[in-house]
Amino acid sequence: MKIVFFSHYFTPEGNAPASRTADHCSRWLREPNVDQVTVITCAPNVPDGKVYSGYKNRLWPQRETIDGVEVVRVWTLIQNSPGRIGLILNYLSYLVSALVAFVFFVRRPHVIVATTPQFFCGVTGVLASWLKWCPLVLEVRDIWPESIVTVGAIRRGVIIRALEWMERWMYRSADHIVTVGPGYRDNILSKVDVANRISMVTNGVDPKQFQPETDCASFSKRFELDGKFVCSYVGTVGMAHGLDVIVNAAQRFEAVGREDVVFLVVGGGAKLEEMRRTVAELGLGDLIRLTGRLDKSEIPQVLSASDACLVHLSKVDLFEHVIPSKIFETMAMERPIIMGVRGRALDIVLAAESGVAMEPENDAQLFEILDWMIGAPGAVRELGRNGRRFVIEHFNRDQLARDMLSIIRRTSQGDVFCLEDRDWGERSGDGSDDSKLTPVASSGGTRR
Secondary structure: EEEEOOOOOOOOOOOHHHHHHHHHHHHHOOOOOOOOEEEEEEOOOOOOOOOOOOOOOOOEEEEEEEEEEEEEEEOOOOOOOOOHHHHHHHHHHHHHHHHHHHHOOOOOOOEEEEEEEOOOOOHHHHHHHHHHOOOEEEOOOOOOOHHHOOOOOOOOOOHHHHHHHHHHHHHHOOOEEEOHHHHHHHHOOOOOHHHHHEEOOOOOOOOOOOOOOOOOOHHHHHHHHHOOOOEEEOOOOOOOOOOOOHHHHHHHHHHOOOEEEEEEEEOOOOOOOHHHHEEEEEOOOEEEEEOOOOOHHHHHHHHOOOOOOEEEOOOOOOHHOOOOHHHHHHHOOOOEEEEOOOHHHHHHHHHOOOOEEEOOHHHHHHHHHHHHHHHHHHHHHHHHHHHHHHHHHOOOOOHEEEEEEEEHHHHHHEEEEEEOOOOHHHHOOOOHHHHEEEEEEEOOOOOO
């Protein structure tokens, strides 16, 4: 079986879509009857909009092989400053370049997979499936365009209505839809009737890659973390993440003369420079360290150097559907989570007994939780140990990749089905896959 995967993001980028796609694709190649996996992506540049060292953003497609995966990198209009128009042009340029590369440089596959975010990557998958008459598995990892309205990036109007029409068209056009959580699935089903061909494959982690005993001595020295209780935030510093809560909590520690805690903010994004200026203006440099983007290979060191990890999004109802992938990496590293996200993600953390809940954007609660953690090292260690046990049992990337491949295989054969709905607490981890696929209907070919 030959698979073509459209993804705007791919390794060496370290965001959730890039990591999930890279991990899944490399694992699929180890499975029987998977002959080739080709990823059509762009030059790595996230989150700063600057092409990584060793790469070029060229009009002519560039090829490389990573962990056996054939990677085709296409030209995009890369933006290194935030802005609605520039971002949309970047997304649309990927659509055009990826389609050209697919038509002229890639042989017809047995099945196409397209992942969102970004939104137009899904549109690319639909058009590509029509051009070469291939079944399409659409992976939906973002509630878009609602999310851009929610964070104030664009006002509701003609453009949003057009995007919402395109969203429904995209869902109807896919042969199968995969979401990463029940909130995403429910959102899709509220818009289109695709209940007979929608499944859920959550995010997860490779426990072998994230080991609690990872050496972090040099990292701690580099960022002057020794002797401090380190609360880290790892991820995008963007409009949706509400990281003023860190600044405000740091001010509370400063106000009472506390010097035993430090906030470590790891990542880049549209709000990073603004946060740097705020920290400098308020004189909080001793309490907040902003590293900028680090290579994803350094993330285990970051987490190992941390005593607790903050997972946070703005206080918006829409974000209750979001399950940040960083919770699984944090649990694998045996680090307790301070959970500033409501909804399904919080349910997972509380079921694992691996963290403490806080109200999003509530800096007083963040201060109180950290004050308690500093004084209760035994309880903090137990939260961490609980998390690793839970994530190994329920969110192991190896099993999740097999689940996803089972969906791809059956879609390529023309079946119409849905993955049996089950809670994460029921995952057996026995390595079986097709047995968990519940047929709804079967046909001799795709819907088109």
